[in-house]
Amino acid sequence: MAAATSACEDDIENLTDLTQIQKALENLAVKEDEITEEIDMLLHSQVSLEGKMSTLYRMAPNLQLVNSDAKQLDSMISFTCNLAENVSSKVRQLDLAKSRVQEAIHRVNDVLDLKFCTDGVQTALQNEDYEQAAAHVHRYLTLDENVLKQVTPDSKEDSGLDASLQLLHEAEQQLKAIVIDKFDESVETRDLASVERFFKIFPLLGMHDEGLSKFSKYLCTQIANTARQNLEIALGTDTNDRRANVIYADTLTLLFEGIARIVEIHQPLVETYYGPGRMFSLMSALQQECDKQAKKIIDAFVKNRQFDSKAQLVQQNMMMSYKSSASNASDKLDPRDLDVMLAEITLLNARTELYLRFVRRRVATDIDVLDINEKDKQEKYAALDKVVVNCNLSRCMQEIIGNYIMMEEYFMRESVSKAIKLDCIEGGLQTSSMVDDSFFIVKKCVRRAISSSSIDGVCAMLNHACNLLESDFRDVMFSKFRAGFPSGTLDMTQAYNLLQQGKLPTSSADSSAIKAAFLTTLNNAEVSSEYVITLKKTLEDQCTVLLPHASEQGRAKQESCLSDLAHVSNKFKDVLDYGLSQLNNSAIKPRIKPMVDAFLSANHNITEEEFSNYEANDPFVQNFIINLEQLLLSFKTSLTASNYDALVSLLTNEVVTTLEKAVMKSVFNRLGGLQFDKELRALVGYLTSVTQWTIRDKFARLTQMATILNLERVAEILDYWGPNSGPLTWRLTPAEVRTVLALRIDFRSEDIKRLKL
Numbered sequence: 001m002a003a004a005t006s007a008c009e010d011d012i013e014n015l016t017d018l019t020q021i022q023k024a025l026e027n028l029a030v031k032e033d034e035i036t037e038e039i040d041m042l043l044h045s046q047v048s049l050e051g052k053m054s055t056l057y058r059m060a061p062n063l064q065l066v067n068s069d070a071k072q073l074d075s076m077i078s079f080t081c082n083l084a085e086n087v088s089s090k091v092r093q094l095d096l097a098k099s100r101v102q103e104a105i106h107r108v109n110d111v112l113d114l115k116f117c118t119d120g121v122q123t124a125l126q127n128e129d130y131e132q133a134a135a136h137v138h139r140y141l142t143l144d145e146n147v148l149k150q151v152t153p154d155s156k157e158d159s160g161l162d163a164s165l166q167l168l169h170e171a172e173q174q175l176k177a178i179v180i181d182k183f184d185e186s187v188e189t190r191d192l193a194s195v196e197r198f199f200k201i202f203p204l205l206g207m208h209d210e211g212l213s214k215f216s217k218y219l220c221t222q223i224a225n226t227a228r229q230n231l232e233i234a235l236g237t238d239t240n241d242r243r244a245n246v247i248y249a250d251t252l253t254l255l256f257e258g259i260a261r262i263v264e265i266h267q268p269l270v271e272t273y274y275g276p277g278r279m280f281s282l283m284s285a286l287q288q289e290c291d292k293q294a295k296k297i298i299d300a301f302v303k304n305r306q307f308d309s310k311a312q313l314v315q316q317n318m319m320m321s322y323k324s325s326a327s328n329a330s331d332k333l334d335p336r337d338l339d340v341m342l343a344e345i346t347l348l349n350a351r352t353e354l355y356l357r358f359v360r361r362r363v364a365t366d367i368d369v370l371d372i373n374e375k376d377k378q379e380k381y382a383a384l385d386k387v388v389v390n391c392n393l394s395r396c397m398q399e400i401i402g403n404y405i406m407m408e409e410y411f412m413r414e415s416v417s418k419a420i421k422l423d424c425i426e427g428g429l430q431t432s433s434m435v436d437d438s439f440f441i442v443k444k445c446v447r448r449a450i451s452s453s454s455i456d457g458v459c460a461m462l463n464h465a466c467n468l469l470e471s472d473f474r475d476v477m478f479s480k481f482r483a484g485f486p487s488g489t490l491d492m493t494q495a496y497n498l499l500q501q502g503k504l505p506t507s508s509a510d511s512s513a514i515k516a517a518f519l520t521t522l523n524n525a526e527v528s529s530e531y532v533i534t535l536k537k538t539l540e541d542q543c544t545v546l547l548p549h550a551s552e553q554g555r556a557k558q559e560s561c562l563s564d565l566a567h568v569s570n571k572f573k574d575v576l577d578y579g580l581s582q583l584n585n586s587a588i589k590p591r592i593k594p595m596v597d598a599f600l601s602a603n604h605n606i607t608e609e610e611f612s613n614y615e616a617n618d619p620f621v622q623n624f625i626i627n628l629e630q631l632l633l634s635f636k637t638s639l640t641a642s643n644y645d646a647l648v649s650l651l652t653n654e655v656v657t658t659l660e661k662a663v664m665k666s667v668f669n670r671l672g673g674l675q676f677d678k679e680l681r682a683l684v685g686y687l688t689s690v691t692q693w694t695i696r697d698k699f700a701r702l703t704q705m706a707t708i709l710n711l712e713r714v715a716e717i718l719d720y721w722g723p724n725s726g727p728l729t730w731r732l733t734p735a736e737v738r739t740v741l742a743l744r745i746d747f748r749s750e751d752i753k754r755l756k757l
Contacts, residue, residue, distance in 0.1 A: 125171065130182070131197075133175050134204035176205050180214075187218050200273045208274055209281075216285035219262055223255070223286070227293035230254045231300060245340045248301035249347035255293055256355035259286055263362055271366070279366035280380065283359055284387055291392035294352075298396050301348070305341050311403040314338075314410045321413075335414040338407055345404045346452035352397045353453035356388050357549055401457050405449075409464045412445040416468060420476055425516070430523045430640050438473055439531045443538065450542050455554035458543070462561035469532065470571045477528075477572075480521045481579040485586040486511045519638040522579045526643050529572035536565040580643070584650040588631075592651070595627050596658040600665060604672030605745060611671045621679040625686045628655075632690060641692070648691040652698050655683070663705055667745050673709030680706050701731045708732075708740045714751040717741065721757060 012028075015021045124133035179201050186194035195218060202211025234251040237244055263283070270278050302308055313333045367380045388394065419437035426433065442465050449461035543550075543558055550558065602619035603610070632651070636644055668676065684699050711717060717737065720728065732740070734757035741752045 125174065125178075130175065130179065130201055133171070134179070134201045172205065176207065179205065179207075180210075183214055187214075187221070196269065199269070203274050208278070212270070212274065212278060212281055213285070215266075216282055219266070219286060220289035223258060223262070223289050224293060226258050227255050227296070231297055234297075235300065235304075246344050246347055248297055248305070249344050249351060252294060252297050252348055253351045255290065255297065256351060256358075259290055260355070260358055262286070263358075267362065267366075276366055276369045277380075280363050280384060283363050287359065287387060287391055287393075294393045295396060298348075298400065301344075305344070307341070307400075307403070310338065310341070311407060314407050318406070318410055318413075332414070333410075335411040335418075338411050342404065342408055342411060342448060345400060346448050349397050349401055349404075349452040349454050349457070352393060356394065360384060360388055401452065401454050404452070405457055405460045405464075408445055408449060408461055412441060412461075412464065413468060413472070415441040416473060420473070425520055430520070430638065431527050432520050432524055434476075435524045435527055435531065438469075439528070439535060442469065443535055446535075446539055447542055450539065450546050453547060455547065455550055455558060458547070459557050459561045462539075462558075462564065466561075466564045466568050469528075470568045473528070474571055474575055477521050477525050477575050478578070480518060481575065481582050483514075483518075485518045485583045486514050516638065518579070518583070519635065522576065522583070522643050523638075523640045525572050525576040525579060526640055529569045529576065532565050532569040532572065536562055536569075539565075576643075576646075580646055580650060583647065584654065587635075588647070588651050589654050591627075591631055592654045592658050595624055596655070596662050598624065599659065599662045604666055604668045604676055606669065606671050606675065608671065611675060614675055618679075621682050625683065628686070629690075645691045645693045648687065649693055649695065649698075652687055652695045655687075656698050656702060660702060660705070663702070664739070664743070666743065668709050668743050669746050670710075670712065670744075673706065673711075673744065677706040677710055704730060704732050705740050708737060709744060711741075711744075714741060714747050714755065717755065717757075 012021075012024050015024060124130070179198050183195065183198040183202075186198060195215075199211055199215050202208065202214075230251050234247045237247050241247070243250055263286070266282075267279060270282060310333065317332050363384050364381065367377060367384070370377065370380075416438045419434045419441065422437075423432050423434035446458070446461050446465050449457045452458075540562055543562070547554075547558070599620050606614070628651070632644075632648065635647055639647060663676070680699065680702055684696060684703075687695050707720065708717060718724065721730070721737075730737075737757060738752050738755065741747055741755075742749065
């Protein structure tokens with residue numbers, strides 16, 4: 001820094017140009033300011049620095065003590081470390097010595113065990129104590145021969161060791177042959193205790209697979225014998241027996257219960273003596289025998305119940321019905337002939353599903369306790385599912401269920417068709433017999449499918465039920481509505497529709513019968529819509545109770561099919577709306593117009609005297625209400641409460657529409673407006689009293705017209721319009737308001753035109 005400053009001063013002394021001298025002066029001035037600022041900062045911090053220096057001076061003696069203590073601590077730690085290293089070295093040496101001693105003891109024990117096994121196996125074989133002999137051989141099999149030979153390097157001892165090993169090896173082979181022969185002999189003599197005795201010996205000799213294989217064959221023989229006896233008993237059962245209708249389901253159930261009992265008894269035996277993870281191979285063998293015996297039972301069911309011939313006949317009948325609705329009734333299979341057999345099929349499949357769930361649960365529990373990685377477990381689960389799904393039992397039942405669905409659909413369609421043909425109206429009821437009968441049949445068929453525990457079967461029957469209700473059953477109602485409701489005289493459309501059906505009435509009695517049938521069909525449609533929702537709720541509860549083990553995918557399919565019933569309910573509501581519109585067009589609308597025409601005959605440009613006279617002798621509304629009451633009374637007893645309320649709603653719409661047109665054709669003064677308001681209030685009060693539905697909002701436009709016609713002057717409308725309307729929502733447009741104001745003969749058109757609405 002000093003050298004740089006000296007060089008700078010030498011340069012300044014050599015400067016001769018004034019500009020350079022001034023620039024050098026400015027640089028020196030800047031440096032002077034910087035140095036001055038640094039000096040000021042140092043002077044400013046002088047007090048702080050002096051305080052810190054004073055503190056350091058006071059700490060100096062303590063730092064010397066800390067330094068001395070640190071050196072002493074370092075010395076102690078070094079000593080402790082060396083001591084610990086020496087101790088741990090001694091411990092390692094002791095541990096090594098201990099492990100060598102233990103290994104030596106283990107080897108000595110192995111030699112002693114070998115000698116003990118050599119002596120013991122011969123004695124056990126001579127005494128026919130095969131369990132003890134197997135235990136000696138099992139101990140021998142756990143020894144490592146190479147290690148034993150290293151323990152006895154002496155040639156004499158080595159020859160003795162070889163002799164012992166040879167003797168044990170021969171004893172092992174001899175014992176294996178004996179156990180196999182004794183096991184086979186016990187199976188032939190059906191000595192269960194001896195069978196289990198020698199079954200327990202196989203794993204001690206390392207013969208796990210052979211032991212399980214022989215035991216499985218023995219169990220399969222028992223299953224086959226029992227199943228054959230049960231099937232012979234079933235075939236010999238009298239047709240009048242209480243269980244004759246489900247005898248094959250009972251026989252199959254006995255087969256499943258027998259296998260389940262065998263598993264319950266012998267699974268602990270297998271797990272105890274053979275270890276976990278062995279149930280899969282045992283169950284696979286048992287399932288193969290189950291497939292054989294179940295096939296025999298199902299074949300007997302198919303043959304003796306004439307299942308195939310009935311399925312073929314049903315298929316032919318359904319194909320004929322699809323091609324032509326007019327098929328020969330004599331060729332059709334009576335659905336009642338299928339009822340008992342269908343119930344037995346569902347029982348067969350339900351018991352099969354229950355048994356397969358038992359198999360899956362038992363083997364899965366055995367797999368769960370295996371000490372293997374997750375990937376291997378998943379592979380074993382996949383193998384289990386493959387065995388359960390692809391076994392012959394599952395395939396047979398899938399084939400049976402496939403035909404069952406077709407036959408159940410046929411039973412349902414034919415039974416509903418018969419219910420429709422036998423439809424009748426019993427006295428005192430508002431619906432005909434086909435509604436209760438048809439829904440009873442549909443409910444019975446779907447519930448029977450649910451009881452089969454087959455998700456695919458349930459979904460198929462739900463789809464068939466939805467299709468039947470929204471097509472065939474609904475079309476019956478729709479065709480009756482399409483013919484129309486007969487009025488006093490038939491119009492051309494009604495005549496043509498009835499002629500097409502061959503039902504053209506020739507008398508008033510026929511017309512009355514058709515009217516009653518039409519109204520009953522309205523009730524049928526309304527009740528059917530409610531029944532569908534009730535059916536959906538009932539079936540949902542049934543599925544929850546009877547199908548608790550459904551998979552997520554199966555449950556999603558089931559919920560999707562059940563949701564279709566809600567759409568069917570809406571279809572019936574559409575039919576009901578169509579029927580009500582037909583009734584409205586034929587019986588309501590033609591009667592309302594002549595009634596409302598009386599309003600035009602009544603004068604609403606009245607004097608005070610006439611207004612007072614109208615209170616006693618009303619010219620319109622009293623007769624109008626009486627006529628409405630008579631009209632509604634003719635339908636009230638024939639319709640359900642809901643349909644009657646819907647009819648009142650339709651009538652109200654017609655009254656409002658027709659009366660609004662009549663008002664627009666009339667003229668009023670102030671008193672006439674008051675009279676119209678009284679008439680409107682009476683009409684609203686009556687219609688409100690005859691229905692549970694809200695109908696006041698339908699009169700909103702007429703009520704606002706009455707309000708306008710009651711005004712004393714034109715400008716008074718502004719007290720009710722725009723920002724002054726309050727909660728009132730105007731249904732009339734500004735143009736319509738002016739039109740209504742113009743109906744008042746005492747309002748000037750100039751005042752109406754000047755209104756700013």
